[in-house]
Ligand SMILES: Nc1ncnc2c1ncn2[C@@H]1O[C@H](COP(=O)(O)OP(=O)(O)OP(=O)(O)O)[C@@H](O)[C@H]1O
């Protein structure tokens with residue numbers, strides 16, 4: 001077995017109108033969330049609590065709104081024309097969808113790893129330090145230590161310690177993705193959003209990334225969008241099934257996969273739906 | 275770990291060159307066409323150099339190395355009997371120096387870039403990032419129109435409109451207020467009627483802007499969205515994204531575009547001939563001085579040079595042209611070096627300009 005499932009008391013239930021009190025150990029709470037582009041509604045009235053310190057998998061057919069939801073949490077959609085939201089997302093009680101939300105601070109607390117590695121055009125070392133410097137998190141004297149610590153965390157230190165000042169673009173794709181992970185970890189986020197983070201990687205790199213997520217939990221809450229049901233099952237404690245902009249079903253991963261309640265979920269996890 | 279081994283394998287595959295068959299080794303039509311396409315430009319450059327060189331040879335012999343440093347431009351007496359020196363027949367008292375023209379060429383082009391580079395890069399960022407899509411395409415169209423305006427029209431505008439306005443309303447302010455100390459001294463003195471170094475550098479700058487700006491705009495739009503979004507997702511401000519991600523990503527390309535613009539300014543003939551004041555034989559001593567460039571001098575002097583029965587005047591113009599070509603080639607080599615240094619540090623692009 002890849003991991004011991006950290007204990008989590010109480011199911012993440014699809015909340016209904018009556019029970020909208022915020023659960024104690026929720027890191028993210030979503031209430032009556034609606035998201036759209038222009039006249040098109042993409043997310044329809046979602047309510048959920050993300051348990052702190054776990055890996056949560058978001059699964060669902062293509063176009064069901066997983067990416068749109070994920071990118072709304074760190075407000076990355078703001079610049080896209082016609083984008084709108086209704087309802088609320090809060091991070092430990094702090095509203096994220098308000099006009100006054102400090103986006104820079106939000107993005108320090110809620111990091112993101114993308115579908116393909118996206119190193120910045122600067123040295124490997126500067127990549128790791130990019131967020132640390134932008135947020136002035138540590139004095140210069142600690143920078144070397146931060147670089148080493150985070151590269152060690154992702155298991156990249158041995159491979160790159162002699163070429164910290166080299167270009168990151170000469171690393172392999174898997175190594176680049178690990179570097180991007182180290183870059184995200186360096187700002188000590190509370191939540192990390194991952195949108196199909198391993199879909200462009202070879203199986204060995206996939207395993208490396210998956211192992212890392214398990215290792216870094218529960219300090220960080222991971223929300224992972226994935227099309228690989230096997231991956232969702234391997235790495236996640238909780239699974240949320242998105243369908244046509246709605247949160248159809250959510251619960252402990254084992255339960256979702258062995259005993260799905262909704263017919264759409266049953267179809268999807270049995271591989272009968274794209 | 276095994277991840278490292280994977281990348282080593284990739285490198286080996288690359289090194290065997292499986293995907294880069296030697297084009298010249300195969301006699302397919304495409305290979306022959308490629309061979310021609312790659313050799314024709316090289317042959318053309320060498321041919322132009324050789325023709326210029328052979329034409330300039332008597333002038334090189336007569337003018338000597340002083341040609342590079344002398345400020346004289348005296349074709350001599352065409353009506354007296356020619357004299358022979360160093361085996362070269364020439365009008366009596368003929369003495370040429372290219373230094374004022376060379377200095378004028380470099381100075382006007384460098385000043386032009388000082389104006390054009392920040393304006394172009396700024397305009398490119400605004401067009402690519404700030405304008406709504408419809409305005410963006412309108413702005414781009416105007417940029418391309420600007421690139422297509424014949425240089426004689428820029429020259430006319432510079433001589434009739436820009437020059438007089440600047441020399442009446444703007445230059446006097448600087449001329450009176452610039453302190454009489456090093457560098458600022460260049461801004462003092464007689465501002466003339468608007469023809470001169472600064473006016474023609476400004477006109478050159480405007481001509482160069484579309485070259486640098488449109489290339490830079492294309493480079494900016496080619497920066498992967500994923501990379502810029504990654505920076506935003508890490509909590510970078512917009513300015514930090516521009517400064518730390520977008521600009522480094524395109525800098526090698528911007529250097530390339532700048533050299534293209536510089537080469538254009540070095541070789542620009544008509545507009546400079548019309549706005550420079552066409553004065554030969556003096557190095558510009560203030561920013562308003564009338565002067566000339568190698569290219570402008572060739573076009574303004576050719577007519578009278580052809581009346582030199584000994585041919586020396588024309589041969590001297592060929593020698594000047596040779597120097598202009600050398601300067602342009604040197605700028606290209608320098609750019610290649612710069613691009614290589616910039617891109618070898620951390621950039622994924624930039625090798626192929
Ligand atoms: N910028 C946009 N403008 C308009 N519609 C959009 C935009 N981005 C996404 N959508 C729409 O929102 C819906 C959900 O898209 P989203 O990318 O969130 O789905 P997804 O679940 O991530 O799909 P996939 O599994 O294929 O990544 C789709 O119908 C899509 O067309």
Ligand SMILES: [Mg+2]
Pocket residue numbers: 066067068195
């Ligand atoms: Mg998606």
